[in-house]
Amino acid sequence: MAIRNPRLPLLPGYGSNPLIGKKSFGVRPVFTSIDKVNMLVDKTEGENRVPSLYCRKQAPDLPTWIMYDKHILRFQAFFQQTLHEMRSASSVLRKVNIFFFLEDGTIKVMEPRTENSGLSQGTMIARQRIRLPSSYDLYYDVLDLNIGREVTFFGKVFKIVNCDNFTRVFLNRLGINVPDPIPWPDALERAPSKGGPPKHRPFRQFLDFDRQVLRFYGYWDDRDSEFGVMHYLEIHYFLADDTIEIKEKMPPNSGTEAGPMFLKRMRIPRKIPSHVEMTGGPKVASYTPADLSIGAVLNVYGRKVVLTDCDPYTKEYYRTTYGFDAFTPLSIPDEGKECKSVSVNDRELPPWNGYGSYDDSAENCRTVEPKPPHRDFIKFLHKDRVGFDSHVLRFAARLISDEPADSRRYFIIKYFLCDDTIGVFELGERNSGFKGGKFFRRDKMYLPDVNFFVPKEPPAYTDKDMWVGNELVINKHCFRLVAADEYALRYMELHAEQYPMANITLIMDKIRRVLASQDNGYKNFVAKYMEAVLPHKKELMTVRCFKQALKEIMCEKMTEHEFLTLIRYFRGDPGKEKSPRREMIRSLVFSDLTRGLWDDRERLREGLIHADETGTGTLSVDRLRQLLRAHRLPINPDLLDCMLSVLNKDDNCNVQYEDLMNFLDFKTRPVYNLTESDYEKVVRHAPPLKDTECKLWSEAETMIQDGYVNWNAFLCQLNLEHLVKDQS
Known part of the structure; x- marks a missing residue:
């Protein structure tokens, strides 16, 4: 800023400018200590650092x-804005913060x-320091703002009427008294006008009910006229202007093209006006919300529209x-046969001609353009493979035939739950x-002795037909299910409410009913087989004896799968049957390793020792499976899981990998514990190279016939001791 003498004229040469030649105009940074913390401030220690809310040096x-x-003080205020363009009011009240x-x-x-205020609202004065109207260098401070005061900001006078709780507490701590809130001017009581009706406000209804719509559902029955049909309608009533x-909602594939609107938005009169009323005269009364309700009939220019239901917002209104309170929907009258819209899926199709599948032929009949058949996608999502949960039920089967060569053939029947x-x-x-x-390739298998050349698809086998002991006729080949893998048995037991053959509760109830219906049946049953238990363990009984006992009392009333469910539920083996199973699995592993020409035990041992960082000699099952797959062992994944299940484990279910190396050592530890019959079943009947679905069916059959059952647990589950007391 130039320094000059006011008595001299403002001409060049009469003043001096100290900023000439200066290059830096910023504030010199000054470091100071505040609460023992070094901070960068814009003022030195001697300049004004004292707030105006406190006395100097305090x-x-x-x-x-x-x-x-x-920290912000918030006040509520208002000001009056003059309206020059309106005659009804001279000013409008505007509330601000x-x-x-x-x-x-x-x-x-x-x-x-x-x-819908019609005003440009929001920030009226941006954040800044505002000068007092009577001073050039003084600004508004805390002492100038309080309830009841009027402040002038840039020519507008604001009346402060209220403040928030923080502002009130802050001013009270400073010793400033804050009066009680002042009511808004529009909230004051006004005396009613003495004469004349209330003024009509045309925009009041629009402001109060804008975007509020009542929705009704109804129909218009036009079947009395020629080529008339039932029209399904959706009625919208706009509360903002009573329009x-x-x-109209057209059903799919109805063959009718309809416009977007059945009736455009307008006021509908209660009765059709005459020619005189249309050309002039008073306005015709139109429908109001009081005329609309469920069951009401609207006269829409000669068409009787019946309201049958409404949405939740309309009910609340x-x-x-x-x-x-009564909003019972009405039923739509039954449509006649001549007007009924037939769905594509319900259309009667011509009989199947034998080419392709039923679904493929049906899709070609429904549409002109050939499309692939639609599968049940929801069932596919729930029953598709998820990790190790395959949702595939696998059963071993024998071919029932008079030919001796065919009767010795062994089959695997897999049922896929995702698509049946x-x-x-x-x-x-x-x-x-x-x-x-x-x-047989994977496909739907239909029941025998049914007519295939019919319009509707014949019944097919379902998962309820898959149980051990059942006979399936597939393409004129009769199969008998003789065993099931562990996953199928476990899956059916976990979903016992869907599979009665695996429901232990239903099976035990069946046995109770048979024993209760016979005279002294339960007493003779227990006494006859009391001596059949093992002498060293009184609670155990062999599976063969247990099965014979149940067959004597149940005869043909119990299936093979139900026997298997009982044996699995009341299993009580002492554990001696594990060694044949281990040797059986070991022989199968030896067969696969020999076919794959794998012999890299030393490298596998190095990988196992390297993975065992703690040196405990054990590895988790998942980590061991990962290492075996990394060393490319040519073993089927199912057989690999069976091998890991028979290896020795510690208390934490971690596998001892030294036992794995002994298990795979076929040179110094050959397979020698198998009998001749087991060798015929296991080694000579090993699965071929192309079969990757082996689940040790011979082992499953052996487990059904061998082993032990907890006889005491079975009798306790029957809970029929009261019959002995009653009969005695």
Whole structure:
């Protein structure tokens, strides 16, 4: 700024400018210590660092921009704006919020936004320091703002009427008395006008009910006219201006093209006006919300529209406005046969001609353009493979035939739960004359003795037909299910409510009913087989004896799968049967390793020792499976799981990998514990190279016949001791 003498003229040469030649105009940074913390400030220690809210030398050491950071005083005020363009009112009242920022003494004025106000609202005065109207260098401070005061900001006079709780407490701590809130001018009581009706406000209804719509559902029965049909309608009533629009909902594939609107938005008169009323005269009364209800009939220019139902918002509106509580929907009259819209799926199809599948032929009949058949996608999502949960039920089966060669053939029947299809595979036997592999491709298998050439698809086998002992006729081949893998048995037991053959509760109830119906049946049953238990363990009984006992009392009333469910539920083996199973699995592993020409035990041992970081000699099952797959052991994944299940484990179920190395050592530890019959079943009947679905069916059959059952647990589960007391 130039320094000059006011008595001299403002001409070049009569003053001096000290800023000439200066390059840096910034504030010199000054480091100071505040609460023992070095901080960069813009003023030296001697200059004004004392806030205006305290007396000099009594303020805290912190500067105001730290002491009062985010501390804001909030006041509520109003001002009157003059309206020159309206005759009905000379001014309008506008409510604002005044914010005073304590850190730097700035003020911000903001008007809350009101819907449909017609005013430009929001920030009215941006955040800044505002000068007092009577001074050039003085600004508004905390002492100038209080309830009841009038402040002038840039020519507008604001009347402060209220403040928030923080502002009131802050001013009271400073010793400033804050009066009680002042009511808004529009909330004051006004005396009613003495004469004349109330003024009509045309936009009041629009402001109160804008975007509020009542929705009704109804129909218009036009079947009395020629080629008439039933019209399904959706009626919208707009509360903002009492207008109605009607939309028609066309059923899919009805063959009718309809416009977007059945009746455009307009006021619908209660009765059709005459020619005189249409050309002039008073307005015709139109429908109001009081005329609309469930069951009401609207005269839409000669068409009788019946209202049958409404949406939840409409129900709540009538409940609060008119006090209605009954909203029972009406049924739509039954349509005649000549007007009924036939669905594509319900259309009667021509009989199947034998080409392709039923689903494929049906899709070609429904549409002109050939499309692939639609599968049950929801069932596919729930029953598709998820990790180790395959949702595939696998059963071992024998072919029932008079030919001795066919009766010795062994099959695997797989039922896929995701799409209810069945696949049949044959386990090949060496020098049998049968190659093995896929026997029937995966497809739906229909029940025997049904007419295939019909419009509707005949019934097919379901998962309820898959149980041990059942006979399936697939493409004129009769199969008998003789065993099931562990996953199928476990899956059926976990979903016992869907599979009665695996429901232990239903099986025990069946046995109770048979024993209770016979005279002294339970007493003779227990006494006859009391001596059949093991002498060293009184609670155990062999599976063969247990099965014979149940067959004597149940005869043909119990299936093979139900026997298997009982044996699995009351299993009580002492554990001696594990060694044949281990040798059986070991022989199968040896067969696969020999076929795959794998002999890299030393490298596998190095990998196991390297993975055992703690040196405990054990590894988890998952980690061991990962290492075996990394060393490329040519073993089927199912057989690999069986091998890991028979290896020795510690208390934490971790596998001892030294036992695994002994298990795979076929040179120094050959397979020698198998009998001749077991060798015939296991080694010579090993699955061929192409079969990757082996689940040790011979082992499953052996487990059914061998082992022990907990006889005491079975009798306790029967709970028929009261019959003995009653009969005695």
